[in-house]
Amino acid sequence: MSNEAVLHPHSVAATHEGHGVHHEHHHHETFISKYVFSQDHKMIAKQFLITGMVWAVLGGLMSVLFRLQLGYPDSSFPWLEDILGKWAKGGHITPEAYYALVTTHGTVLVFFVLTAGLSGTFANFLIPLQIGARDMASPFLNMLSYWFFFAASIVMLSSIFVETGPFSGGWTAYPPLSALGDASPGSKTGMDLWIVSMALFVVSSLLGGLNYIATILNMRTKGMSMTRLPLTIWALFFTAVLGVLSFPVLLSGFILLIFDRNFGTSFYLSDIYINGVGALPNEGGSAILFQHLFWFLGHPEVYIILLPAMGMVSEILSVNSRKPIFGYMAMIGSLFAIAILAFLVWAHHMFVTGLNPLLGSVFVLLTLLIAVPSAIKVFNWLTTLWRGNIRFTSGMLFAIGFVSLFISGGLTGIWLGNSALDIHLHDTYFVVAHFHIVMGVASMFGMFAGIYHWFPKMYGRYLNNTLGYIHFWVTIAGAYMIFWPMHYEGLAGMPRRYYDYSIWESFKQFVELNRFISLVSMIVFAVQLLFLFNFFYSIFKGRKVTSLNPWSANTLEWTTPLRPGHGNWPGEIPEVHRWPYDYGKDGQDFISQTTPVGEEESHH
Amino acid sequence: MSHTATHEEHNGGAVKEIVRVTIILSVLTAVELILGFWMMGMPLDGRLRLAIKGAIIILMLSKAFYIVGYFMHLKHEVKNLIMTIVVPLGLFIWFITAFLIDGNSFRNLRNTYDPYFKERSTIKVEKKAEAKHEEKKTETVAPVEEKKVVE
């Protein structure tokens, strides 16, 4: 379908002949069609972003609450009982509430914030703008994608308020804890709602992903060949492919889980005895099967989270170093390699489950291979920065922060990828530190970088720079102060998922350190609220953008009007003549993608 | 829009092609069935049985090829489209291999370390009527079976 047809689906036949003549769109926009059931990709992106922010605050708050328990296991906080009721009897978070908080924190941040909030936002916002399309291939399915996500959010939110509490068996939802209602309070209604919510989320991400792929392949403007795409688009493309191929496997796993929960099957269950209930009749299932199915999604999911951040960071680093990205093709190649390897390494999460050791060693090999494309990317980012004319905007700082975090979190991945070391390190705070740095905080930084960088395009105003600096420095220092000590705790064998470490002789030494981590996490959380203030304040009161191209960038989104309407370009969609990274070429600061290649221009 | 170029030339041949593929699919299915019947009396762990199973899987894959290639028209699409669809399916190779290897290894583990599991797979259930008594756990089965006896 041509770009015109997207906006005017009913007049396709009429405009069939007159392609190229743009028809000003003149549909009447009401509040509902503009802000609620909008089919404009830019509005849908903002919906994803703001819903993601709500979840980030909730998920972050949960982490603060359980950090309170970990940092101050002996103190009681009467105000906790006021807000949590029976879940914090006597001002103490109960073990059930603790596990429910950890589980919901994980689920919400992995899926709702860093998948929907990150790739949902920026895929929607940037794909049509950067490839030169009027909207997504199917704006309607795009809208549905958001509303399925919204429904998933509501269901997840409602699970917090049920009598038996939300699911509390960890975000990985391993059976039997997730399959048997009798196993724990959270495994009852809370788990049902959790599964329903996740199933809705899978549908949402599928609708979104199909749309992103079809749009990137089919709707690029004239001259925008695949090798002229900004790296953001490449990254979002691979993200969508990962989602489309891996989420259905999770869905299958969940369907089998639903049968185990409700219809007496034993796909994942065998030889189980529950205290107070007795022996269960289930025979012949395998709990490890669920782990395989889960991690077949779960590992690509890590890259679904990470790749969009990588793409945006590549773009922002290049723009703000005033230098072409180093190794454009190598960047695409490494993205591709990561996308493939993402599907081949899932069982490295399962080294100690009784996985066949020989099979495990193959997984070790494949896992360590990921270091190669990751290292290529890191070197390319560093060489892009090298001798660049760096502008330290807030977005740029977060992009550099991403690179730092990706290196320090990635290196510990090499430790964990070795099954021999993993026997010692698995299920300790070392793992917590590793994945929070490399996947959680790093992707969060990519997201912040993207928000600071594209905020002028989203709202026509700047975010406050000073607040941005405070946000950045406190967050990066805080992130390292929170997660760096966890490496030591993990090396000392401190397991994750414990409710109270102070009662263990071996871990008493970490009481002070845990308190320190909790304290920092609260400060960092407060600074995120500062960012939220900056965000919402700047939407209405921020400094106005006066130039069409405030960052002097080459990509197409900066050729649109200040506040583009539905359809993005008022006239013809511009034609593209070059790659997006012509910075500092032939003495020119930047050459927009729409500038034709001059006769005497040098080749890059 | 996709076939405006191709279907003009294929117009007459297209129906012929459909007929041809239908016949091929029917023959392949028939061969599968013949193999299935042939396999019935064979010992469980025989080499030949395994070979036949392999043959059936190859037949299955060739049926899939004809359905996707001709009925779904993929063979007549642009080569790049074919690649974007076929190449990701290669992920299934490792998907299947790893899952099955680990499944097999899990059985070996249980046979080695779980005497109950091992023992259970050696006790024969003599008749169906006795199965009723032995499988105390699956109570739902019993009444239905009784009904069958009455019939």
Place this chain on the structure above:
Amino acid sequence: MSTSTTVTPTKLWSGGKSPFNVEYGKLMMWYFLMSDAFTFGAFLISYGTIRFSTNGWPDPNEVFKSFPFAPEGVHAPLVFVSIMTFILIISSVTMVLAVHAGQNMDKKKVVTNLIWTILGGIAFLSCQAWEWNHLYHEGAWWGSNPFLNHDGTASSTNFTNYFFTITGFHGFHVFSGVIINIVMLIMTLMDKFEQRGHYLMIEKAGLYWHFVDLVWVFVFTCFYLV
């Protein structure tokens, strides 16, 4: 739509048109089917994994041996399921013919072939309903398995669990395919596609329907043959 005129292979990827010369809806349908292939793949691979991690397994020829209206105790393995398979293959053929007629803007043929396809789908679903019903009365259901293993040892319930889940999920796809085809039929009768000037929707419905057939090829092999 008008972008598909002259196509020179070297310029396929240069933007301004689909590199595959395919409209976006069909592209999305293809990638949706890939995604769905992973759903079914995951089910069948799970089934395989559990089978590999179990010592014994029932003999499909002992389980699926009945035939409608045949006397009790008849031993006709593979017969009924082969009829189901042929029904689905034939309905796939009529679907191709409908798509083909659509490309030729031949409304009448589209209608007849769609009707045959829908009938085929309904026939398949009826066969499946009969088989499920029959197995149910033999005591098989989710969580209960009356059948013994090949070697006469007790079998776990996972044989029936997987059978009902996977054929059920496939049946659900057939059912939605029938619904889609009925919608297509109504739209054809209302001249929707004549007005649009193309029958691309039928092609997409066709892709879905063939996919359902394709999945059955795998389900049939995995459950009834090997």
